[in-house]
Structure formats: structure tokens, C-alpha cells
Amino acid sequence: MNVHHANPNDLEAILAVPDIDPDVVAHAVTDNADAIFTWDYSLQRPRLRTLYEKAKTGQWNGTTDLDWDTDVDLERQIAGDQTEGKVAVGIEPGLYDDTVIGSWGEKEWLEFGVQNRKWTMSQFLHGEQGALLCTSKIVETVPWYDAKLYAATQVVDEARHVEVFGRYLDEKMGGGYHVNTHMQLLLDDIIEDSRWDMTYLGMQIMVEGLALAAFGFMHQMTSEPLLKKLLRYVMSDEARHVAFGVLSLKEAYDEMSDAEMFERQQFAYEAAIHMRDRFLSQEVWQTMGVAPRDVLPIVMRDPTRVLFQQMLFSKVVPNCKKLGLLDRNDEWLRRRFEEMGVIHFEDLDDTAEEYATFALNADSSAATE
């Protein structure tokens, strides 16, 4: 994987990555991998088989379990979600008084909030498609029978996630945004890698670990009942997916040499940088008629945003620790996570331990929220 800039905090380098052409409908990536048959159908990995059983009983139907008749007034919704004095996600309006958006009033900040929500939901949608493709690749490439069975259930889960985010954007938000260029680079890098464990590391550990935190944040923040329930349902699947990654890679990584582990540590770090860069949401500023470079230097220092960005890694860091990725090779990844200001999450529960708490029947609120 390549991070396309040497200094990860260089804004000009981040902005130099060209935008995706919104008129391009299909995007081909070579996935460089063998499809592996196994003739060993015996039960080798009971914890993966337990996950498989949970996946079968945890299925839900996006068509009938969500109330699509819910009337969503987007502006009123966003205005309500913004009453904390912060705009939707991670922007502190007062900081921008001396910038090109210093003259923005309530109307502009509300529009920014609406666009930001559309953009965020769109990137969730595109990420879900990434998960769909990655997981179908895992069905082919993982050498273990128990893992192929589980991955097959995840393919169905991801189809459902693409379905519900796509439908919500179409029916309740009036359409969305094209894939963010940093998101596309990350998904390409994950799919292109020939090694089966890298698909898991990029998708189940990094992308889905971050998604689990981001969905949780939006679930907490919004009072829109359809969105809240949609997110709650998706999270119940997503926690299982991350657990699948942790359980599978733990076994694979315990046997790896330092040199092999170093490649995984670098891959995880580069994925983290791509994920951080996409959250600069350049396209939202462009839609608002603002050149990203006129505001992003302040956005990157905005304490509200910095906190939000760190929170996104609250699931990723403990899972990396569980896999032994933090401390191999003279604590290489630990140092990088220290620089990113996210190492303090390392001792939170890892997702292999806590996934059951996300199950739909784990709390009584799931049915009503």
C-alpha cells in the first residue's frame, strides 16, 4: 500500500490527490489472488463456527424490519442534531470567524450540516460496497473451511448494508456523493493485495473497525428513528465482522516473523492515514462553494474535529493490540498511533471480546430504537 505523501500532515499533498470523476460508473481493480479449494471439511476453529451460527440467527431484512414510511425532514433533523452547538461532526463554528466562511450565518451552517450528513452517509455506502467485494474475495482466498463458511454470511450482511444505506440516501436524502478519492485509494489498495490476510487487515480490522466507531457516533447523535434503527442493526453485524477479523488474524499473526509483521504494521498505518484524510470531507466544502485549502488548515487544528477523528480509532487500536501489531519491531505501530494521538484507546475491550454486546437481542432498546 502506498500513502501518496511522505509527510502525513502535509495538506498540499493530501489535496494533490485528484478527485474521482463523478461520471465514471464502473471501476475495475485487479485482485491478484488465487481461489483456494479445501478438502478438509472438519471443524478446526470452533470460535469461527460459533460466529457462523450467530450470523445465521442474526439475519434481518432491510425491507421489512425498517420502517421506510418514516417521514424524514432532513433540515429539521440536522438542526436538531446540531443543537449541541457543534455542526454535525467535528466543526466548531466560532473558530472560523477570520476565514472565508466567517460571514456564514445559521442558514449556511445548516446547509453545511445537511451536505456533511449526505456526504458521510455516501461514504458509508461506498465503504459497504468495498466490504461486499473484499469479503467475497475472502470466501475464495482464505484457506480455512470454517472461515469460508463465516465469510459467506458476511457477504449477505454487506449486501444488506449496501441496500439500506443506498435506499436511505435515495429515498430520504435526495441522493448522495460520489466516492471520496482517499476512500477509493484505500479500497483499491486492499483489493489489489494478493495476500489473503491483508484483505482481512484492511477491511475487517481497519475499515470496519473505524466504521463501527463512526456508526456508533452517529447512532448516538441522531434522533431520527429510521436512521437510528438502521445504524443499530448494521452495527450488530459489523461487530461480528470485526470479531471475524480479529479471531482469524490472531491465529495467522502469532506465527509470523518480524519481517512479515512489519509489512502488516505498515499496511495498518497507511490504511489509518487514508481513513483520516477522507474525513477532511473536501467535497462538502466544494459543494458549499469554498476552496478546501482556504479552510482545511483550520479544520485540521479544530479541537472538536481532532477529538472526533481520534474517537474513530477507538475500536481499531485495541484490535491491533490484540493481534500483536502494536509492539512488534520495536513498537513501530505504537509510535505511529502515539503520533496520531490515538494510543490511549489500546486497553479498551477488543471486538472479539465485546461483539456479543452489539447483538440485537443484547439490549431491549434495539427493537424500539
Ligand SMILES: [Fe+2]
Ligand atoms: Fe457492512
Ligand SMILES: [Fe+2]
Ligand atoms: Fe461489515
